[in-house]
Amino acid sequence: MGGTPVNWLGANFWSRTGGPLMWRDYDPAVVAEELAVLKAHGLTVTRSFFYWPDFMPDPHRIDEAMTARFGDFLDRHTEQGLTTIPTFIVGHMSGENWDPAWRQGRQLYEDVWLVGRQAWFAAEMVRRFARHPAVAGWLVSNEMPIYGGSATDHEIVASWARIIRDAVRAAGGHQPLSLGDGAWGIEVTGTDNGFRLADIAEIADFLGPHAYPIGDDPIRQRYAAAIACELAGTFGRPVIMEEFGVSSDFAAEANAATYYRHVLHSTLLAGATGWLAWNNTDFALPDTDPYRHHAFEQHFGLTDSSGTPKATLREMRAFGATLAAIDHTRTARADTDTALIVSSYLDTQYPFTSPDGHIAIGKALHQAYISARLADLPPKLTRETTAVRNGGIEKGARLYLAPSVKQFLAPTARELDELADGGATVYVSYSAGDVGWHRGPSYGALNELFGVRHQLDVGLTDPIEDDTVQLTFTRDFGGLARGTALWWRAAGSEHSRAYLPVTPTTAEVIATDAHGRPALLRRQAGRGSLILCTYPLEYMAALTPRVNPDATVTLYTALATHAGVRRPISVDDPRVACDVLVHQDGRRFAVLASHADETLTIKPVLAAGEVLLPLDEDEPVDSVTMGPFGINILLINGKQTEDKSRITTRLVRVPIDSMVTLTSSPSVSGPTPSGVPVSSTSPGSSVITEETYSISDGTSHSS
Numbered sequence: 196m197g198g199t200p201v202n203w204l205g206a207n208f209w210s211r212t213g214g215p216l217m218w219r220d221y222d223p224a225v226v227a228e229e230l231a232v233l234k235a236h237g238l239t240v241t242r243s244f245f246y247w248p249d250f251m252p253d254p255h256r257i258d259e260a261m262t263a264r265f266g267d268f269l270d271r272h273t274e275q276g277l278t279t280i281p282t283f284i285v286g287h288m289s290g291e292n293w294d295p296a297w298r299q300g301r302q303l304y305e306d307v308w309l310v311g312r313q314a315w316f317a318a319e320m321v322r323r324f325a326r327h328p329a330v331a332g333w334l335v336s337n338e339m340p341i342y343g344g345s346a347t348d349h350e351i352v353a354s355w356a357r358i359i360r361d362a363v364r365a366a367g368g369h370q371p372l373s374l375g376d377g378a379w380g381i382e383v384t385g386t387d388n389g390f391r392l393a394d395i396a397e398i399a400d401f402l403g404p405h406a407y408p409i410g411d412d413p414i415r416q417r418y419a420a421a422i423a424c425e426l427a428g429t430f431g432r433p434v435i436m437e438e439f440g441v442s443s444d445f446a447a448e449a450n451a452a453t454y455y456r457h458v459l460h461s462t463l464l465a466g467a468t469g470w471l472a473w474n475n476t477d478f479a480l481p482d483t484d485p486y487r488h489h490a491f492e493q494h495f496g497l498t499d500s501s502g503t504p505k506a507t508l509r510e511m512r513a514f515g516a517t518l519a520a521i522d523h524t525r526t527a528r529a530d531t532d533t534a535l536i537v538s539s540y541l542d543t544q545y546p547f548t549s550p551d552g553h554i555a556i557g558k559a560l561h562q563a564y565i566s567a568r569l570a571d572l573p574p575k576l577t578r579e580t581t582a583v584r585n586g587g588i589e590k591g592a593r594l595y596l597a598p599s600v601k602q603f604l605a606p607t608a609r610e611l612d613e614l615a616d617g618g619a620t621v622y623v624s625y626s627a628g629d630v631g632w633h634r635g636p637s638y639g640a641l642n643e644l645f646g647v648r649h650q651l652d653v654g655l656t657d658p659i660e661d662d663t664v665q666l667t668f669t670r671d672f673g674g675l676a677r678g679t680a681l682w683w684r685a686a687g688s689e690h691s692r693a694y695l696p697v698t699p700t701t702a703e704v705i706a707t708d709a710h711g712r713p714a715l716l717r718r719q720a721g722r723g724s725l726i727l728c729t730y731p732l733e734y735m736a737a738l739t740p741r742v743n744p745d746a747t748v749t750l751y752t753a754l755a756t757h758a759g760v761r762r763p764i765s766v767d768d769p770r771v772a773c774d775v776l777v778h779q780d781g782r783r784f785a786v787l788a789s790h791a792d793e794t795l796t797i798k799p800v801l802a803a804g805e806v807l808l809p810l811d812e813d814e815p816v817d818s819v820t821m822g823p824f825g826i827n828i829l830l831i832n833g834k835q836t837e838d839k840s841r842i843t844t845r846l847v848r849v850p851i852d853s854m855v856t857l858t859s860s861p862s863v864s865g866p867t868p869s870g871v872p873v874s875s876t877s878p879g880s881s882v883i884t885e886e887t888y889s890i891s892d893g894t895s896h897s898s
Contacts, residue, residue: 206242233475240277242471280330286303318362335375345389356394374390413790521778626731647702686739791823
């Protein structure tokens, strides 16, 4: 309030009386009851919707009966001490597109008349409601790529968005604004739908991922929203987890609660500063579209259709208590020594390159992010595309990870060499890609960069014929003794299931495969080193069901040890991920997330002289007991021992803004993650302020 950073913790809202048609049979008493339940569970905000066909029945007319009901809806929020974020162009909703009858097939982005009508509608809503104290922000649309199509050129989409944004501002809408598109564009998913975050970040005040992952690995499911937030966060705007959730038709209540718990905390650690669950309530409307034909859409609610809270709402309440306990708006992610390089071939369609190749890059990146997290190496994402504009990949990390790479921009090889020369460890794993276009590593200087000579043949891959890929260390490395073996399940297509045959020139072989071929090589470069893996480990893991945590966690841990990475807290169980949040007053909070379906007792490793304290106790603890899939938050106490080089040799992540207890765990267990196959012979993120659409920069933060 009054320029003070605020948390948005809430839900997307439709009343159980009608879903998208709630405004036709608006019941103020039911709405008040629904809002009261949310308020009682610590929620502070809703996202609301102007159902376009009802609010604008003709191209030049607003239905004032509908706006009067929306005004009452806002008053009900004020009564409860809640705010809301209205959404203007609500044409898509819950499995159906809802057109005003007068649209008559006109193109939403390119038809000048129709763009003008959309801008006029948004401005009219702003004129009526911008001064209401319950309005916290604005969203232009709901998942517009589904409604308006995803084949429009990004410059046209950006122009459409600017016109509506300018109409909102001209009408007096001073609150934060974004598009409501879901952040599903090429920079996050590898698929270009016209909504590019590079454009949106210049128009909007925050970015809002929508995440409903479908997958084959429980841990990947829990981190899908986090990687979306991390990727969106590379564009310098606050990130709001604008939609996430699960239908009770698709997940048992205990599993849904686990999913909520991990999504909330993992996105907090990924830099999110707001969370809006989908949605507030279940519906009992089987004869009403869209629920008639999308029956599962009735059961995404935080409460059932009678208003009884579900386990997911209790998770929201517990998370809200956590945010209050750590004073979240004054808390930032800790600095990091680890960087994850985002290939420009994810977010840029270069001439005569296959658009199908983007997806594989995204999968490998997602898998590498998970492995880094499980190795207690929370990474900062650094984009190769941004490096082109900023004069190079961001410096400051001790370890750079480039997972399953088919191609770099030509200048990137020089940049990687310079990073190594300056003291960093640069790890690159090879991938032939999953398409047949230009097979081979397009690095520009592979042999020179890694001190090898490749043995590729014309237009051919070197297929991985074994069912498993084994790396056996031929020397001690990063805490792994000579003779240690790691295994991965081989996976991929005729193109991607391939290794890179090399012979060393100036590089030393660190590990060999099951056939004695070089699999991991290291070339000394100045004060650092470049490490080449000849197998697409991350991409193979990304294609493997129920794989996490896998041996990549062990490999990344060894790389971090070799690179001298400083981990403020770590545990030796790869099913538990550790990270740190730092308060402006110097307090540091350890966040431990268990992906195990059993109770664990772990002994975290801290810097010398530091201890862990439960938040509500004064006695330090040596071990921590975590419930199945639990999240524990503790205070790190003691003198910080980082050396002065921290100022210049760490990556700064942008700061971020349960019950009474801060230990959360479900009442029942779920599937057990696979173990790590290893044998051995021995995050100022930008924050939103409530009364202005400008952004205030918080404290710097490393990732």
